[in-house]
Amino acid sequence: EVQLVQSGAEVKKPGESLKISCKGSGYSFTNYWIAWVRQMPGKGLEWMGIIYPGDSDTRYSPSFQGQVTISVDKSISTAFLQWGSLKASDTAMYYCARLGEVGSTWSPFHYWGLGSLVTVSS
Amino acid sequence: EIVLTQSPGTLSLSPGERATLSCRASQSVNSNYLAWYQQKPGQAPRLLIYGASSRATGIPDRFSGSGSGTDFTLTISRLEPEDSAVYYCQQYGNSPRTFGQGTKVEIK
Numbered sequence: 001e002v003q004l005v006q007s008g009a010e011v012k013k014p015g016e017s018l019k020i021s022c023k024g025s026g027y028s029f030t031n032y033w034i035a036w037v038r039q040m041p042g043k044g045l046e047w048m049g050i051i052y053p054g055d056s057d058t059r060y061s062p063s064f065q066g067q068v069t070i071s072v073d074k075s076i077s078t079a080f081l082q083w084g085s086l087k088a089s090d091t092a093m094y095y096c097a098r099l100g101e102v103g104s105t106w107s108p109f110h111y112w113g114l115g116s117l118v119t120v121s122s
Numbered sequence: 123e124i125v126l127t128q129s130p131g132t133l134s135l136s137p138g139e140r141a142t143l144s145c146r147a148s149q150s151v152n153s154n155y156l157a158w159y160q161q162k163p164g165q166a167p168r169l170l171i172y173g174a175s176s177r178a179t180g181i182p183d184r185f186s187g188s189g190s191g192t193d194f195t196l197t198i199s200r201l202e203p204e205d206s207a208v209y210y211c212q213q214y215g216n217s218p219r220t221f222g223q224g225t226k227v228e229i230k
Contacts, residue, residue, distance in 0.1 A: 044224045108155075112166040
């Protein structure tokens with residue numbers, strides 16, 4: 001069974017750094033792209049970027065380029081999303097999702113994690 | 123960037139009725155790479171439809187997708203109470219991938 005297990009809720013202050021995680025299991029982790037999706041409170045879904053665990057090839061949405069860093073450690077089947085300096089506007093639920101086709105970026109998100117809630121408040 | 127506009131914003135229908143949700147793209151979606159997701163409160167989204175008209179694994183056949191180019195439709199043929207949710211379209215044929223703003227389906 002494919003599973004994406006995300007790290008727990010975080011409460012941070014503006015200016016702090018943060019790295020959240022998404023551990024994949026039940027499939028060949030290096031063969032499928034992983035995406036990150038933001039959902040601000042009461043709002044819709046926003047595609048942030050994708051990473052290929054096989055070679056760490058990463059693509060960002062222009063809206064998030066330079067704002068976050070997506071990375072992966074294939075030795076522990078885990079993808080990461082990190083911020084160097086959080087802002088209150090980063091308060092959101094963050095989902096990781098696995099694309100559906102081996103090696104292809106042209107695929108919808110077949111599997112989703114449960115989300116990691118990030119709250120940034122002074 | 124392709125902008126996806128969903129309509130209506132909210133749909134309020136009774137069980138057994140038919141729901142028709144629209145997703146219009148600002149430019150043609152490559153290869154009709156258009157997906158629909160269902161999101162219930164407090165839950166992660168779930169893939170319903172991909173490639174504009176293919177049902178994902180385990181999705182009931184009352185859900186169907188159609189359309190091509192810039193105009194796409196999700197139809198729920200006979201609404202069940204558990205279909206109450208927000209539905210999002212997503213295009214994955216162009217970069218960056220984008221989502222529509224969502225349509226909320228309420229069951230009376």
